[in-house]
Amino acid sequence: MRPSFAFSKFTVWLLCVGMLLGCQKSQEQAQETNQVPTEEQAVENGYKVIAIKDGDTVELLKDGKPLRVRLQGVDCPEKNQDYGTRARQFTSDLVFGKFVQLVVQDVDRYGRTVGEIILPDGRSLNQELVKNGFAWHYTAYSKDQELARLEAEARAEKRGLWEGPSPQAPWEFRQSRRGNSANAANTKSDNSGSSSKKTSSSGATAIAKGGKVHICQSKGSKTFHVYSNCSLLERCKSSKAAITLAQANREKRTPCKSCAD
Numbered sequence: 537m538r539p540s541f542a543f544s545k546f547t548v549w550l551l552c553v554g555m556l557l558g559c560q561k562s563q564e565q566a567q568e569t570n571q572v573p574t575e576e577q578a579v580e581n582g583y584k585v586i587a588i589k590d591g592d593t594v595e596l597l598k599d600g601k602p603l604r605v606r607l608q609g610v611d612c613p614e615k616n617q618d619y620g621t622r623a624r625q626f627t628s629d630l631v632f633g634k635f636v637q638l639v640v641q642d643v644d645r646y647g648r649t650v651g652e653i654i655l656p657d658g659r660s661l662n663q664e665l666v667k668n669g670f671a672w673h674y675t676a677y678s679k680d681q682e683l684a685r686l687e688a689e690a691r692a693e694k695r696g697l698w699e700g701p702s703p704q705a706p707w708e709f710r711q712s713r714r715g716n717s718a719n720a721a722n723t724k725s726d727n728s729g730s731s732s733k734k735t736s737s738s739g740a741t742a743i744a745k746g747g748k749v750h751i752c753q754s755k756g757s758k759t760f761h762v763y764s765n766c767s768l769l770e771r772c773k774s775s776k777a778a779i780t781l782a783q784a785n786r787e788k789r790t791p792c793k794s795c796a797d
Contacts, residue, residue: 582635591623609678619697623670669696760784
């Protein structure tokens with residue numbers, strides 16, 4: 537009877553130890569679950585920021601697809617402006633890789649969602665950019681009094697971009713660049729037009745002076761040439777001839793695009 541009793545005590549001891557270890561493991565797993573949220577919990581808490589395009593434009597992961605968001609009421613310096621890179625870095629430090637809330641306001645003409653980003657601690661990214669001098673209050677699209685107040689405060693304290701003597705608003709910067717591009721395009725167009733007019737004038741003068749145009753007498757030829765040394769005319773494998781422009785018109789010939797334009 538004694539060995540049997542000893543065995544029973546040992547069995548009970550093993551069961552107790554097993555239960556204690558099981559409880560400890562369950563507690564550890566529960567702590568890990570509380571510290572690291574599951575994907576489902578994370579989605580419920582907001583959207584993950586997967587890309588920073590610039591200071592006021594980010595991409596969120598929504599339904600497995602990237603969603604581009606333009607921050608409402610703020611305008612950060614462009615990349616080529618002072619503080620453009622710093623503004624982007626400021627936004628990245630606050631939200632990249634984190635789960636944030638999105639308050640949708642609108643969809644702009646580029647198809648971007650326009651709204652407010654709420655940080656994990658409850659602060660507004662839009663307001664933080666203006667407050668710290670990394671963005672203007674975009675008054676053309678916003679009448680938000682809090683953003684106006686934060687900009688005035690940042691200006692007074694010379695925070696961020698306001699430490700400079702005369703920072704240029706990004707919308708003015710973009711407009712100046714568009715103006716320069718338009719001027720360059722107009723200049724190119726004018727130069728192209730002048731060249732075209734010059735060529736046409738030269739062709740007309742050549743016809744007027746010589747009174748003749750040149751043709752290839754092949755059966756399929758339907759053009760005339762202003763110059764006898766035109767590269768297209770030189771490809772003619774039949775005989776060539778010089779005729780009057782009136783005669784070429786009667787034959788319903790069209791000007792060579794290479795030398796008569």
